[in-house]
Amino acid sequence: MFRYILKRLLYAIPVFLGITFVIYTLINLAPGGPLSVLAASGEMSLSDLEALKISMGLDKPIVIRYFIWLGDLLHGDFGISYRTSQEVSLMISQRIMPSLMLTGTGILAAMLVGVPLGIISAYKPNSVWDHISTFISFIGASVPNFFLSLLLIYVLAVKLKWFPTSGMQSSGMSGNLLDLLHHLALPAFVCGIQPIGNYIKQTRSSVLEVLNEEYIKTARSKGLTNVVIVLKHAFRNALIPIVTTISLSIPFLIGGAVVTEQIFAWPGIGSLMITAITSRDYPVIMGVAVLICGVVLVANLILDLIYAALDPRIKFK
Template sequence: MKWKYIAKRLLIAIPTFLGITVLAYFILNLAPGSPLDALLADPKISPAELERKRIALGLDKPVVIQYFSWLNMLLHGDLGFSYSTQRPVAAMIGERLPATACLAGASILLSLIVAIPLGIYAASKPNSKRDYVSGGISLLMMATPNFFVGLVFIYLFAIVFKILPSGGMYDSAGVKSGVALMRHMIMPCLVLSFQQIGGWVRHMRSSMLEVMQEDYIRTARSKGLKKWGVIYKHGLKNALIPVITVVGMSIPSLVGGAVITEQVFGWPGVGSLMVTAINGRDYPVIMGITVMIAAAVLIANILTDVAYGLLDPRISYK
């Protein structure tokens, strides 16, 4: 039944994916500006040359025709070529994807390692000083924008204390080592995790408080089991189920945060490529990144539902 459920979800994901591409493509074409704006800044270019360029890029055709031409290439595994660099979009994304995946993966791991214990700690004694302090700090973290946190971190750790590099992925000397990567990733990872930790702590606290009111928890306590033993052996697994949903649904906000974080720290990932493409109205690159993000979000949602069943056998896939 699990495989039938996954196949059903994949079939539902196909029209959802196509709907995302339609909305993204048409909204993109409604935005002011054109891929030819950079050419217009050249006083030597003639109207005839500009028109030839427009025809070569297919921008003279209606938007609907442009979309189906792009979709036909996508179905054949081709994301097209960048308007600005004339390079394959897939190659450009492939070069930047490892940097973003490394940063995002480290951010998710750090957020889980910090948020789950803090959420459990706050829920272990509700309405206490530790609970109020944890809740206040979590709200502050959720409300603070990534770019502001990034600028504060750069000022403190790179300028005042001078213990961490202010940006980039490796040292300016160009030596690519694991130590240099870790030093450069500390601040971007902390900034990208900042809001996530605040939100996940609150979700973990609420979920744990709800689970601790269940009858089987009272039964475990009545048997004389210690408090923390009851929490970790009986409560934690069920309390993680709602948190998994939050983690899965955090993928879009994680990507959005990566765009800002990568710009602040000069991190050479997909987020900074997206900003460059938007500024240059590079439609194929923008759509290529949109396709990647949409696929990642849809797959994450499916994996989240499957993880539900693994954690709780009572959940049916029917």
């Protein structure tokens, strides 16, 4: 297993370099730049802007700047924000826990609701529960995050005043767990509604496929109850595609959280990324990109290890 993990980590190096180089090149080729706001305001002369450009290293070719950035990254230096002059690592560390809280709650809620509903739908096809699950899947797959966010804010926060419209905590309520959960409810629901639909569909189809296998018919002929057959035999053998769906939804959930965090003014990585993009804050953009890229690569490695734990036929090479 150690040899396999080492091999996967070595494979991840060129993937990481390729992804970061493409992102670095694209953001530097985008119209505008870190100095465009200062130039438009007229607060600095052309000579001052040119001196600032040289001091920031923006006068060098993109490839040279990328390798300078990569060398600093290998020494644990994520750079300094152009906008706030703070260390990028500090800015990300302040935002990562709110994002993990939001996306983690969304994934957990989606798993706790979606997987059981998928099992029930497979166990009782064309039943009331099956129709309810299909409806939830349809809503999750078809309603955009931004529309659902605005709809919930308008109905539940503005009209009914059941929930706050934005933010992570109310003024003067820092450290209050109930107030935090009150603010977390709506954005976490938005983050979880789309994966719930995917989990329901994948769980239902996987369990139904397994229920048609010969060994399931053998289990029924032995007198085992349907509950035992579904939970002990069918669900366990259907876990691999279900786990795949859950793991693949993680990067998409992070991407969706960018929109959700911006709408709900949630102080996470997503809102930091939007602010960095609008201000052309290259170091912050790259810092967030490194974080997301690392999460996806590690999640894929963990997924392969889970495969081996679920299916003894899978061997590490």
